Amino acid sequence: MARNLIDIVDLTTEEIDRLIEVAEDIIENPVKYQDACAHKQLATLFFEPSTRTRLSFESAMLGLGGSVLGFSSASSSSTAKGETVGDTVHTVSCYADIIAMRHPKEGAPYAAAQHCNIPIINAGDGGHCHPTQTLTDLLTIHRERGGLNNFTIGFCGDLKFGRTVHSLVNALSRYENINFVFISPEELKLPRYVKEEALKKKGIPYTQTTSLEEALPQLDVLYMTRVQKERFFNEEDYIRLKDSYILTPEKLVNAKSDLSILHPLPRVNEISVAVDQDPRAAYWRQVKNGKFIRMALILKLLGIEV
Amino acid sequence: MKEDLIIMNIDSIHDGVVLDHIQAGKSMEIYNYLHLDKLDCSVAIIKNARSARQGKKDIIKIDSPVELDLEVLGYIDPGITVNIIRDSELVEKKRLQLPTRLTNVIRCRNPRCITVSEPQLDAIFLLSDAEKRTYRCAYCETASDN
Numbered sequence: 001m002a003r004n005l006i007d008i009v010d011l012t013t014e015e016i017d018r019l020i021e022v023a024e025d026i027i028e029n030p031v032k033y034q035d036a037c038a039h040k041q042l043a044t045l046f047f048e049p050s051t052r053t054r055l056s057f058e059s060a061m062l063g064l065g066g067s068v069l070g071f072s073s074a075s076s077s078s079t080a081k082g083e084t085v086g087d088t089v090h091t092v093s094c095y096a097d098i099i100a101m102r103h104p105k106e107g108a109p110y111a112a113a114q115h116c117n118i119p120i121i122n123a124g125d126g127g128h129c130h131p132t133q134t135l136t137d138l139l140t141i142h143r144e145r146g147g148l149n150n151f152t153i154g155f156c157g158d159l160k161f162g163r164t165v166h167s168l169v170n171a172l173s174r175y176e177n178i179n180f181v182f183i184s185p186e187e188l189k190l191p192r193y194v195k196e197e198a199l200k201k202k203g204i205p206y207t208q209t210t211s212l213e214e215a216l217p218q219l220d221v222l223y224m225t226r227v228q229k230e231r232f233f234n235e236e237d238y239i240r241l242k243d244s245y246i247l248t249p250e251k252l253v254n255a256k257s258d259l260s261i262l263h264p265l266p267r268v269n270e271i272s273v274a275v276d277q278d279p280r281a282a283y284w285r286q287v288k289n290g291k292f293i294r295m296a297l298i299l300k301l302l303g304i305e306v
Numbered sequence: 307m308k309e310d311l312i313i314m315n316i317d318s319i320h321d322g323v324v325l326d327h328i329q330a331g332k333s334m335e336i337y338n339y340l341h342l343d344k345l346d347c348s349v350a351i352i353k354n355a356r357s358a359r360q361g362k363k364d365i366i367k368i369d370s371p372v373e374l375d376l377e378v379l380g381y382i383d384p385g386i387t388v389n390i391i392r393d394s395e396l397v398e399k400k401r402l403q404l405p406t407r408l409t410n411v412i413r414c415r416n417p418r419c420i421t422v423s424e425p426q427l428d429a430i431f432l433l434s435d436a437e438k439r440t441y442r443c444a445y446c447e448t449a450s451d452n
Binding site: 084085086103104105106107108110111125126127128193197 | 416418419420421422423424426427434443444445446447448449
């Protein structure tokens with residue numbers, strides 16, 4: 001059976017560390033990898049819109065000398081005719097060597113993997129998981145801080161529906177001496193099961209607050225998130241909560257000088273564009289890292305050593 | 307006196323299955339989950355039988371050598387004992403456990419789960435916390451209602 005990446009927990013800590021190591025090597029020596037996936041094909045099956053994730057997968061495969069096919073919305077696939085995820089993926093597995101798939105329904109990549117004998121990468125399934133974003137975040141923290149141990153990270157915004165937050169908390173809980181601070185309105189707090197299973201069971205301490213200003217001075221990493229309209233059934237709730245936290249240069253006055261600000265993007269208004277000029281803004285570097293870690297992942301799942 | 311003596315007079319069975327130590331009040335749930343209404347043999351449901359161990363218990367007697375879904379039974383009540391009767395003799399006593407995996411026993415209640423929009427998919431749940439009897443959907447990880 002093909003090796004897949006459906007959830008970040010599918011990877012051991014050693015595998016994550018190795019992916020980061022390969023990604024760092026790709027950054028240093030891109031030429032060494034430029035033909036590593038020659039004659040291999042990546043299918044990007046995006047049943048819901050995406051800019052960064054889809055293009056970074058495509059750019060990653062092209063950077064490895066492979067080629068890309070696929071679709072970028074459900075309406076341009078046979079899903080519009082009522083085809084199941086399993087049948088779509090089964091069909092595509094006849095043409096491609098590896099699949100990156102985004103789907104609005106939670107668990108769709110798991111369902112797809114039951115029908116497929118080539119590797120499947122979950123490129124986001126509704127509010128559930130987004131493991132390659134987590135790998136991107138880990139590579140970024142690693143590059144910004146020189147490692148993945150011994151720091152305080154604040155997660156701010158929509159911690160309830162924010163799948164990137166859940167996955168990153170889970171992944172970071174495997175490393176040493178990390179303090180977690182969760183900053184959100186009451187209605188968007190981190191779900192209890194994430195706290196229970198990722199932190200409490202391992203005896204990892206965390207704090208929860210509603211104040212970004214109070215939390216900021218202690219943070220080494222600030223992970224901002226967008227309040228996602230598509231995760232709400234009720235538009236009134238979205239409108240009431242969407243502007244809960246906006247990061248501005250003024251708020252950053254009391255933050256550490258070596259703070260790293262991450263955001264999975266896209267942003268709406270939760271980080272003022274004026275913050276982009278601040279050297280602590282790491283989110284554009286994070287976007288770039290997304291390509292390199294996906295290159296490392298494609299190599300791993302295709303079993304290619306360089 | 308035998309621990310689980312039943313004081314009602316129910317015909318003993320020749321070839322079949324006795325589900326013993328059912329939590330009092332759960333027998334009808336089990337009857338429905340196992341689709342025992344589809345059987346044309348005798349099925350006796352004994353409710354609130356006296357039990358030294360449980361105080362009260364339910365018992366189901368099935369007078370036919372049927373294959374039962376032990377996964378479902380273990381999920382509903384892992385304390386049940388399954389007694390297999392052949393030629394009026396007890397030939398096997400099976401003690402149940404909480405199953406680690408449930409297939410098509412319960413459905414996911416998360417409206418965003420792929421198994422809701424594609425109901426032909428097997429509904430798979432995995433045991434995530436045996437102490438709290440929590441199962442999570444293998445697709446979306448939503449916890450089941452206990």
